[in-house]
Amino acid sequence: MATYTCDKCGMSVNMTCAKCGEELVHDSITTADGRTVAVSKCPDGDGMIKSPQCCAQDMACSV
DSSP: EEEOOOOOOOOOOOOOOOOOOOOOEEEEEEEESSSSEEEEETTTSOOEEEOOETEEEEEEEEE
């Protein structure tokens, strides 16, 4: 499971898809302007979200 941890305060989260119950997996996408953005994807294709933030910064994934 992808575990996201805040480098500033140490809070950690694990995430699952509410539709199918599968654990979300860490991945990245490239935006139209060329930036790489971390995302969490459902392995069954139900969708993806931008990876979480804490303390006003992206949380790091320890996969």
